[in-house]
Amino acid sequence: LAKTTQPISMDSYEGQEVNITCSHNNIATNDYITWYQQFPSQGPRFIIQGYKTKVTNEVASLFIPADRKSSTLSLPRVSLSDTAVYYCLVDPMDSSYKLIFGSGTRLLVRP
């Protein structure tokens, strides 16, 4: 049973805000939500992580409702270089252990 569900693909235009929602109905109390970004022929790159409410960094914002059964990655004013696959992960807070990736969301940013 998949731990997370996210759209297969999304399209956007430069300058728009993009919101990618991930469902994780069976999230456990000690699970954190982490998002990774992957460009073609490169390894994934950590974007942001959160447990509840809202987290913001220089790249993105992560919104987590009180029930934590979903989360939304928000990318402000995307550019062509944001075209990538975005993965939502739900795992215990332990950077030393395995990451479980789903199939991700392929975001295409058009001019």
Add this chain to the structure above:
Amino acid sequence: ETGVTQSPTHLIKTRGQQVTLRCSSQSGHNTVSWYQQALGQGPQFIFQYYREEENGRGNFPPRFSGLQFPNYSSELNVNALELDDSALYLCASSPRTSGGNEQFFGPGTRLTVL
């Protein structure tokens, strides 16, 4: 600070052969994980090494094995290659701390099995 590096970049092998992939972890990181990523799929965890010992393994057969060296670099060995082993093999390193799920990935080695 040097990031995670992997070698070779690309590799072509034939079915039944053996292959060794190499990874140098990021400076200060003592934990190395290996992932296999088939085309169009997310990375799948193979195994992890910490202090030269295997520290967790995914659903991969024993012909996938690894090593970690005192300098924390690592090797992934695959014996008796099969066509389905064709994939991008990713190495990720992380510090052995209790916080955060951030692993630092290398660019990967693209393995093609003919």
